[in-house]
Every structure is written in C-alpha cells, then in structure tokens.
Amino acid sequence: MNKRPNSIFSEYYADKPFIDRFVAEPTKAVDVIIPVIHTNELWEANLLSFYREIPIHKLLIGDGGCIDDSIRIAEKFPRVQIFDHRNYKSLGYSIRKLIEAVEADWFVYVHSDAYLPFGWFDAMQKHQTEYDWFGCPMQHTIMVEYTCDYGERPWAGSQMGRKKAFESGLGRIDDDYVYRQEDFVFADIVQKAGFKEGKVEDTFHYHQTMHKPTPWGRKVKAVKIDLELSREEEIRTWMMMGKGIIKYLQPSNDFLISVASISVDCLISNKEMTWGEFQQWIRQTNPVWLPYIRRGFLKKHIENRLRSIARSIGLFLFR
Secondary structure, X not given: OOOOOOOHHHHHHOOOOOOOHHHHOHHXXXXXXXXXXXXXXXXXXXXXXXXXXXXXXXXXXXXXXXXXXXXXXXXXXXXXXXXEOOOOOOHHHXXXXXXXXXXXXXXXXXXXXXXXXXXXXXXXXXXOOOOOOOOOOOOOOOOOOOOOOOOOOOOOOOOOOOOHHHHOOHHHOOOOOOOOOHHHHHHHHHHHOOOOOOOXXXXXXXXXXXXXOOOOOOXXXXXXXXXXXXXXXXXXXXXXXXXXXXXXXXXXXXXXXXXXXXXXXXXXXXXXXXXXXXXHHHHHHOHHHHHHHHHHXXXXXXXXXXXXXXXXXXXXXHO
C-alpha cells in the first residue's frame, strides 16, 4: 500500500522538481491517455506526479474543446501528442480514439483530476500477469468553495465582540457541555445582557473542511455536494447515463438497473421523452432491458402516487 503524506494538500502545492521516469526506465514504458475539456488548478501538479510515477512513452491528450489552459500546460511536458476531439459528442468516443492511438503494449488511462502517490506504478505493475484491465481505490480530497445557508443560526467562525457585552453572562458557562452550539450560547448571553447580536454581509471568511488530528475517533465516511445544474445539463446527464447503460450493458446487477430506471424516470418527468417513446427506443436498441425498466418505472410511479395520496390525507386531517 502506498505511504500517505501527513497532508495531501501540502503535497499538492509543494514545489517539486520535474522527474521523467521514462529516461531511467524506458523498458517499462507505457502510453498514458487523458481526455480533457477542462482541468483544475492542480493539473500541472497532477502531470508532475504522472511523469514521476510512470515511465511515459507518449502522453496522448484528447482535446474535447478545452475551455481553459489545460492544453498549454500539457504541452510543456515531453512526448505529448494532442488530438483534436472537439467534434466528438461523448467522452466514450474520445477514449476509444485515444486507445486506438496507443503504440505501447500497455497503457494507463488516468483522469485529469487524479494525483498519483509515490509507488503507484510499481504497485500496479505487479498485477499485469494477473489482469488485463484493472484499477485501484479512489481516495477523495474535497476542495470547493460554496456558500452555506445556516438559516437562523448565528454566523460563526470569524466574529467580533465587545467584552462588556459578555461580562454579566459568562458566569453561566460551566466546564461541561458548550461545544458546537457555542454560537447560540454566546448570542444568547449578549442578547440577555441587553446588547445586540447581528450579522454583516460585506465581508466573509473561508472555512476549511479537511481532515485534522483529534483525540477522539473521527473518520470522514462521505461528503455530499449538491450541484445546481441547468436543465440542459441535467437532461444531458440523465440521457447519456440512461441510454449509455441500456445500449452498451446488460441488466446484470441492481446498481445498473437502478441508475438506468432513475435516468428514464427523470427524462420522462422532465418531458424530454414519453414513456412510449422510450419503450420503443429500448425495443430497437437492447430489448432485454425492457422488463427491468418497466418494473423500475412502475415502482417509481407507484411511490410517487402513494406520496401524493399521503400528502392529500395529511392536508385533509390537519386543515
């Protein structure tokens, strides 16, 4: 298992020299393929990790119509070949063309927003006799700026106060339970002393959400990010997800069946296609899916109907 740094964030932003592993180990060389339309501020650091870890014979970049400086940054590295994929509609077709352009016996497909830890290639290479296509676990790091609505809660994290406003009420605080609700407690002390608590909106602070040591057990199990998508992007996502699963795969597990059914339901709910039109498309494309999608669609329809009935009963009982 790769040894993890104390802070992956410091690793991301550390000033690192360029190391070209291919120069030292050309006999282990593989091609690397990366389709891109945009990357992020760590793109150059990610590329440095690729060249440090992988003896790259050629770095094959599929330019799907980059909207940033990803191509310019990539071109600073050696043995890079850029392919014009701007007229392709899908990621899958871009990947197909990149694989067709591979010249080495083995290749690595890596996402532009991936960073490879020390020892990645050596660990992966050991499995070449075991598998012909394989991957490894993903360790998420979250770096995204967003505005959070705390409703009626006081705004905490960077506050300013008059000491006099606290003097009469601080004696209420014992060494027991004030933790994670201190914003409410201090606001209450100020207000009960006859002073004014408030919120200002002409500045802000950054709140960092990341791992930090604690004397108590605490492990991040998941992070949820809600994206506000345009209707066009939402339709595109469900259309490609649902139709891609139904056209290219078989209903071999519950996950695929569930995602395909949800995609169909979302497309119909958004009036992008009718149920009849989608059934006809499935019959023509991969009819084995039809009973699974019918079952999923009917289940979703019944659930929505029951929720509607429950709401009606609730309104009747409590009006």
